[in-house]
Amino acid sequence: MSFTIQNVLIPVDQAYETVDVQINAGQIAAVGSQLEVVGTAVDGQNKLLLPGFFNAHTHSSEMWQRGIIPPVPLELWIAELYEFSPLNPEQIYLSALGTAVETLLSGGTSVVDHLVLIPGQELETVAAAVRAYQEIGIRAFVAPLIQDEALSAGVPSGGAAIDHDPYLRSTTATLNLVEEMVQQFHRPAEGINILVAPTGIQLCSDALFKGCIDLSDRYNLCRHAHLLETKAQKLLAQEKYGCSAVEHLQQIGYLSDRTSLAHCVWLDDADIEILAETRSTVVHNPLSNLRLGSGIAPLLKYRQAGVNVTFGCDGAASNDSQDLLEAIKIGSLLHNVTDLDYQHWTTPRQAVEMASLGGAKGLNVSEELGSLTVGKQADLVMYDLTSLSLLPRTDPIGLLILGRPTNAVDSVWVRGDRIVAAGQVNTIDVNNLRQQLFQHSEWVTQRRSQELRQVEARYRSVMGLPESSSGYS
Amino acid sequence: MSFTIQNVLIPVDQAYETVDVQINAGQIAAVGSQLEVVGTAVDGQNKLLLPGFFNAHTHSSEMWQRGIIPPVPLELWIAELYEFSPLNPEQIYLSALGTAVETLLSGGTSVVDHLVLIPGQELETVAAAVRAYQEIGIRAFVAPLIQDEALSAGVPSGGAAIDHDPYLRSTTATLNLVEEMVQQFHRPAEGINILVAPTGIQLCSDALFKGCIDLSDRYNLCRHAHLLETKAQKLLAQEKYGCSAVEHLQQIGYLSDRTSLAHCVWLDDADIEILAETRSTVVHNPLSNLRLGSGIAPLLKYRQAGVNVTFGCDGAASNDSQDLLEAIKIGSLLHNVTDLDYQHWTTPRQAVEMASLGGAKGLNVSEELGSLTVGKQADLVMYDLTSLSLLPRTDPIGLLILGRPTNAVDSVWVRGDRIVAAGQVNTIDVNNLRQQLFQHSEWVTQRRSQELRQVEARYRSVMGLPESSSGYS
Structure with a gap:
């Protein structure tokens, strides 16, 4: 299928040109x-x-819990998250569609879904998400979220001897599951990729990381993980390894030019050097980091050290949206307060490159994606510059990145297929999706996690917070 | 005109109720x-x-420069801003309409427009903005921006002897102008209010502040100003007064329970006590503060000290949008990284109260506005909870504040007049506004301020930044 976009504005150097763009096959x-x-x-x-931009880190099924978890840090937030009733594959399918729609309508053509697996229905979970992404037509990098340690192991012990329950599945069984997922679903040429994706050092053994490295090498898979999202995780790494989490991941060989790492808030200068050396990619999730009070990732240091950086929305329970343009805006502006020298600040054009080519680099597809280059795949987004939110006319990219574009995406193509036209998704029925999401949910006015109360006392003690009698609310 | 909203969800205590709401006169x-x-x-x-929420600090005419000024700090940004060609009253009218539309469609029913005046056409400027606000029907607090010192006086001297040009108009002439504006336009019962609004200590003499206090007392006007937006302004206050800007404003009597102060980034604990004692209001503009690298206002300290806080978008050249829900979201989340104890963090319901009742308090109208209370004015916003961005159903206020609502405002009433219905503004022709904004502007691909180059060397020296050979770009 061929088409030609006529008289469209594209950025060149520090200016714009009006051109025609031919797409073929x-x-x-x-x-x-x-x-x-x-x-x-x-x-x-x-x-x-x-x-097209990359929503380079999210957890699609968190859409079911968006808006409901109160403002608490990650270690308490996650206890809340896991106390919700488990989802079923139909819900996985619907939230993957919802995540895809919001990503597409905010400039994204690719999504990295660090997918939380339903216990006992792991393959069905991946099948449901893959079905959604294939139907809507977004390019998907499905990263099945795995761990082999119990949730309580993710909080530093502070020196106390604590027995953690064993995880529900053995390390070997988990690795076998991932291999089965690769064999069933990994189809890069069709726009569906499987990644190895241990959740992070806080809940994974070295054996799990090494098994993932092995799978990555054998099947040519990209690698994904969370890394040092919170200060508690930094403390935990010291307890667990006696060195920083980054040093440990380098020692066991997980870092590489096809490894993307979500968050990276609590890295020191030596850690940053390791990321640069190993050509690893940082996925910056600014809204989630603020929402959970995790901290401000040292983005300007990453860029100065030559580390590749791109953006993600993170799961919708910690943001609580999948609007990629919002994540790019805040991920650009936030760091201006961390460095007095404005010559280091991120410009709107740099942000566009981070969100597109930066995303492609982190997924080892920069030869095929991430720029308007002849021979690359046609993953393209066309913005309507007559949207009120992009008027009056000034600098189009400045308006797009620094403004708050609303109803500004006119068309989206993935692999040359037009999946959004005149601002409407045309591959699925969005009104029907809204009805389904509505019917599968109810307004909740009050809830409080029991598990949170149990974790809260230890968390406050380890983090040096005063004892609380009233709980967080 | 009477109407009754049936079966609508409203927040009560920590829950929701479905009620009917009768509006009369x-x-x-x-x-x-x-x-x-x-x-x-x-x-x-x-x-x-x-x-309805309050967009409690903006400069409507900056809409003409949104998206175009590169990421630089306030003192350089403002040199860029003032180098643009002066506007005419027709442009003032259009940008006031644009500001109102974006505010209304993001939950605002009131706007505080710290209005930049066209030199020589000051009354015409206010007339144009007032005409726009009356036509569209938003409640307006027009705060004509005045100063009596030249722009170059706003940057600390660092001990150097610098001669500044005199300002274009005398202090007395400026105060007379403001009095004329009050007499012509101040009509609170019709939804149009005039405020006294010296730009701030950086460009105003004590005589100007005192003249404004006198007008405020004689005509019962609210008071507005910028306060300590940047570190440079903090240094300047010490140079100018030998004490903090807040201490000085208290000494001359500018602070009161009808004084609202935009930014308040660089206050220390003693300053915060003064704001609490004088019952002054802080208007938090988080996006502008990040965009200009001004810093993170100590919001959680304000709230703990009992200082009233509300939100603003700030002018669209430093944001670069007038989406009030975005400002409220970021103004809530941003501060989670400043205090490890999550029990101090702002909840979505607290943010709603700050944006509504907090705004009303700062403008001395909390008896008439800011809550769903019988007897108060019907400035109301009704959100469509079936918008994709507010689904699945969880906690409606959590979704609204922590999410990224898109096309979520169904209806807006101001003083009982429905000015938005089914998501569309019905008092003006928004498509015509878009055409006008389009026709009065052009895409700009490259520009650089001459004035900025002159200010830049002094700025870098005073702020201790290394000398720059290349300029900011």
Whole structure:
């Protein structure tokens, strides 16, 4: 299928040009002035064309808990999250669709779904998410979230001897499951990729990490994990390894140029050097880091050290949205308060490159994606510059990144397939999705986790907070 | 004109109730179950009703420069801002309409417009903004921005002897102008209020502040100003007064329970005590503070000290949007990283109260506005809880504040007049506004301020930054 976008604005160097863009067989075939119309003509007038962005870290099924967890730090938040009733595969399917719609309508063409697996229905969970992503047509990097230690092991002991329950599944059984998922679902040419994705050092043994490295090498899979999201995790790494989490991950060989690491809030300068050396990618989730009070990731230091950085929304229970443009805006602005020298601050054009090419690099697909380059895949987003939120006319990329674009995405193509046109998703019925989400949920006015109360006392003690009689609310 | 909203969700204590709300003669007449339908019936099913929020600090005409100024700190940003061609009253009118539309569609029913005046057309500037606000029907607090010192006086001298040009108008002439504006436009009963609004200590003499206090007392006007937005302003106050800016404003009598102060980033504990004692209001503009790298205002300290706090978008050249829900979200989340004890963090319900009642308190109208209370004015916003961005159903206020509501405002009433219905502004033609904004502007690909280059060397030296050869870009 071929088409030609006519008279569309694209960024070049520090300026813009109005060009035509020819797409053929899912790839960018030509970019230039007054090109011959090949296939369908698409009107690009008063529109801006950019490469699709990557929502490079999320957990789609958290959509079911968005808006409901009170403002508490990660270690208490996660106790709340896991106390909700387990989901079923139909819900996984619906929240994957919802995540995809919000990502597409905020400039994303790819999603990295660090997917929480339903115990006992792990393959069905992945099947449901994959089905959703294939139906809607977004490019998906499904990263089944695995661990082999119990949740309580994720909080530092503070020197106390604590017995943790064993995890519900053995390390070997978990690795076998992941291998089965790879064999069933990993189809890069069709836009569906499986990643190895231990949740992070706080809940995973070295054996699990090493098994993932082995799978990654054998099947050519990218690697994903959370890394040092909270100060508590930094303390935990010292307790567990006697060195920093980054040093440990380097020693066991997990870091590489196809490893992307979500959060990276609590790294020191030596850790940053290791990320640069190993060419690992940082996925910055600024809204989640603020929501959970995790801290401000040292983004400007990463960029100065040459570490590749891209953006994610994180799961919708810690954000509580999947609006990628919002994450990019805040991920750009937030760091201006961390460095007095504005010459280090992130410009809107740099943010666009981080969100597109930066995402592609972290997933080892920068040869095929991430820029408007002839020969690359046509994962494209076209913005309507006559949207009120992008007026008056000034600098289109400045308006897009520093503003609050609303109803600004006109069209989205993934592998050359137009899945959004005139601002509407045309591969699925969004009104029906809304009805399904509505019917499968109810308004909740008050809840309090029992598990949270149990974790809370230890958390407050380890973190040096005064004892609480009243609980968090 | 009367109407009755039926079966609408409202917050009560820590829960929700489904109620009917009767509105009569612009006021809330009754709230309860199964009320008689008085006047028109309005369907409130699957909708949430809240008091309208206050966009408690903005500069509407900055909309013409949104998206275009690169990431630089305030003192350089403002040099860029003032280098643009002066606007005309027609542009003032259009940007006031644009500011109002974005505020209304993000939950605001009142706007505080710290309005930059066109030199030589000061009354025409206010007339144009007032015309826009009356046409669209938003409640307006127009705060004509005045100063009596030249822009270059706003940067600390660092001990150097610097001659500043005199300001274009005398202090007395400026005060006379403001008095004329009060006489022509101050009509609280019609929803148009004039405030006294010196820009701040950085560009105003004591004589100007004292003249404003006198006008405020004689005409019963609220007071507004910027306060300690940047570290440079803190240094400047010490140079200028030998004490903190807050101590000085208290000494000259500017602080009061009808004084609202934008930013308040660089206050120390003694300053915060003074704000609490004088019952002054802090207007928090988190996005602008991040965009300009000004810093993180000590919001949690304000709240613990009992200082009234509300939210603003700030002008659209330093944000670069007028989406009030975005400002409220970031203004809630941002501070979680400043205090390890999550029991101090702002909850979504607290944020709603700050944005509504907090705004009303700062403008001395908390008897008439800011809550769903019988007898108060009907400045109301009704949200569509079936918007995809507010699904699945969990906690409606959690979704609204922590999420990223898109197309979620169904209806807006100001003084009982419905100015938004089914998500569309019905008092002005928004498509025509978009065309006007489009026609009065052009895409700009590259610009650099000459004035900025002159200010930049002094700024870098005073702030202890290394000399720059290349400039900021």
